[in-house]
Amino acid sequence: MAVVDASRLGERSAPRLYRITAEAVAEFAAALGWPRDSFEAAAEVPPTFAVSLTPHPIPGLQLPPAGVIHGEQRFEYGEPLRVGDTVSVTAWVAEAKTRRSSRGSTTFVTVVNEVRKPDQRLAVRAQAVLVVNEGGEEATAP
């Protein structure tokens, strides 16, 4: 199974709208060990909160149900994201590289996720490198 359809690199997912609720932020923050009341009212959301805003299906990307390793993650921050904001999330595959060996193949997929405010100003650009191992006798992981 091909992980990435190379002809669809850069093709954006349909925008997915979210309203950032106090409950979602509190649960996410608490799971990282922040005090429950850290992000009330006008406070910005935790820096990695954007990962909970999953996009609609990404064109040309078919990840296996399990065994995907997260290799790298990068965030660039623009406009502050706060409780009560409505945002639009789009994602695309920016790059895919496959290395083949006798044990199967390893694909490094770079996925970009953009979170924008209603006026289209960028709030967060999140870039992940996912590592997908396929084939061979057994799946491998670091």
Add this chain to the structure above:
Amino acid sequence: MREDASPGTESAERSGELTIARQAVRAYAQAAGDFNPIHLDDDAARRFGLPGIIAHGMLVMGILGRLLLEGLPDARLETFSARFRAVVQPDRPLRWLARAEERDGQGWERWQLELRAADSTTLLVAAKATVRRG
């Protein structure tokens, strides 16, 4: 989660110990909506060659972000990146370190963060952050 950092005046280097409990991994799966079985089910994790369940990379990165910002109350992150070098297992003592690499006097700082097993020098996660102060 248990951790302790040396409190007191702000310094260019901060460190501490922490442990990520299995329950914290479960709570993060719920909060982030990431139910990959390698984080929840030991047998499933072993089928992928792992020693048992592992913490989500984004849980670990999120904790590092909190530890950095808790020491910099007036800071705003501009960029934050991480490389996940080795798996982080729950209920193991870990040691974190945050070091200011560069301060330019105009409110910009670059920080380097590391997470290691408390009893080893093996680097588990290496992260970088650019922050703007004030």
